[in-house]
Amino acid sequence: MKPLAATIASLVLIASPSIRAEQPKQTLDEIRRVAPGLEKYTTGRLFGEVWKRPGLAPRDRSLITVAALIAMYRTDQLPGHLERALNNGVTREEIGEIITHLAFYAGWPAAMTAGTIARRIFDGRKP
Amino acid sequence: MKPLAATIASLVLIASPSIRAEQPKQTLDEIRRVAPGLEKYTTGRLFGEVWKRPGLAPRDRSLITVAALIAMYRTDQLPGHLERALNNGVTREEIGEIITHLAFYAGWPAAMTAGTIARRIFDGRKP
Amino acid sequence: MKPLAATIASLVLIASPSIRAEQPKQTLDEIRRVAPGLEKYTTGRLFGEVWKRPGLAPRDRSLITVAALIAMYRTDQLPGHLERALNNGVTREEIGEIITHLAFYAGWPAAMTAGTIARRIFDGRKP
């Protein structure tokens, strides 16, 4: 029964909305079918242009994106952008400090949820 | 093992808060037990009066309700009101355009989540 | 005494955030000096493309934009988009119904503020 429980648990995690966003490619495929205009602007402008603009370093863009998502409680999008932040050079310790700092600016509930999501992302990247 | 996995997946979906709201009747029964006043105002005023006021067409009321839910990231209530919007004459293509348009006004995260929910609703109505 | 009162009034108007947004051209000039990228995307994409996409009528785009602004309590941007909604064929009576309807979905405070701003816009357009 143990392995089944494990399967169930993993299925549950896959179905959890916060995790889904970790697979940006799949999400974009979904979006294309529903809102082709949004997919076009996401690929062509947001990721194709805005993130590459020279006026702000990618690490800085990740800092402000993660901060905005935490502050607005956009839990579906936070996992993917935490991954991206780690890839852009923000360390796990810095993410922990961001969450601590934003508890004071966006309120404890937003920070506690961000902490729970961050732990799951950190665990998922472990060797 | 396959059929079981399917059962599990469907159970997971049933438990997902965003789906539950598609069954407004069941939700109202829940609300009545907890907050009978809210159930009374929902049935008597909001759906019994406000939605029927002559000053704004039902399709227009659906447009602004869906827009408000997307903008406020009220993910539990969006599925039911997307169904209602389709019933009130808003097409799937128009819902896609609403989501694209609101990406610019309410931010990408709100629009991406709305797109994912809309796809699920559209798929669920397929013959 | 008149000119002084006029000076005072204009100072007050400059300081009032809700009024400033009624002059979109002046706002865009301000934005260009601070965030030239934003001005470019506003002119080139948001107003140059998105609002002109054929999938949703301009009146419908005004309905959802006004609804999103009311729901998010974006009081600076509401005046300009109320003007735009009136120009796109939304009547004053319909704006009143939108505000009434959204009181139930976005809460009374958002609706009351929207009502106060709408009255000011309506009065300002009177012959």
Next chain:
Amino acid sequence: MKPLAATIASLVLIASPSIRAEQPKQTLDEIRRVAPGLEKYTTGRLFGEVWKRPGLAPRDRSLITVAALIAMYRTDQLPGHLERALNNGVTREEIGEIITHLAFYAGWPAAMTAGTIARRIFDGRKP
């Protein structure tokens, strides 16, 4: 010079959105002209029924209303409801503690603005 300063002050007050809400009667008159349905539900249901329901004491209703307004940063409506809370038996010291407590739950910015508004209300009620 006094009368002029008074004129200036009154102009400033008229322009300041946070102050306007202190005169609920005037606001309701404004709302009636723009959104008669909203005025009807405000007078007939919200103040005529909901606030008078026996299940929750008026002081408790003021506590949760003020908390919700602070948390949502609804600055236009906070002054009037702070007045109402004082009339319903919430003390100035308790309002100060509410603001301190909510700094942790709604974030520092919401609390700091609430503190500034509360001071103005307190000063305005002084003999």
Next chain:
Amino acid sequence: MKPLAATIASLVLIASPSIRAEQPKQTLDEIRRVAPGLEKYTTGRLFGEVWKRPGLAPRDRSLITVAALIAMYRTDQLPGHLERALNNGVTREEIGEIITHLAFYAGWPAAMTAGTIARRIFDGRKP
């Protein structure tokens, strides 16, 4: 098959973000690993000091905390604070009235979700 379905259902509930927050101890352990500063401020200041300040009764603190969480749609944190509110002397009937009252101030969607969460908490405490 029945017992398995029950197991699955309970697992799903455990994985549901809204339920997780009911076990504050486990959440704090998670937070400590990710954001040790936040755990320190939560234990030392928020629960160790703020909640114990004499200026506002624990029942009043629960009222405003629950109101802020409902108004901000912080669904992860609401279950734990509904439990706390019940422990601090807020009755189930009063929670129902809070939800009804806040439908008017924070909007129907926030209240409906709060009602669904409250029912689950009430059911979970039944003998």
Next chain:
Amino acid sequence: MKPLAATIASLVLIASPSIRAEQPKQTLDEIRRVAPGLEKYTTGRLFGEVWKRPGLAPRDRSLITVAALIAMYRTDQLPGHLERALNNGVTREEIGEIITHLAFYAGWPAAMTAGTIARRIFDGRKP
């Protein structure tokens, strides 16, 4: 005429919520009179400890604070933190890019208001 204009300007500045926050010292004095606990935590913990924690550079803390304020539309607190960001090494050009970037994540209205406030701060610091 000059001194009178100055008086007027100062009155207007006092009444304008967005400007008040530029004088953090005066704001803290106001807060102390209304919510002494909040003033204590602001001075002792938030500015006395959190901002000085070694895990995140002051410039990074300014980036995430400004991002959170823009995303949450906390217009009263943005001016003071834009000043602080400039003092912590964020350039005016970078602030412009932050605003452009966040238009996509927090929506155009939040970014437009931020741009207007930033221009005023930049102008006020000019020699």
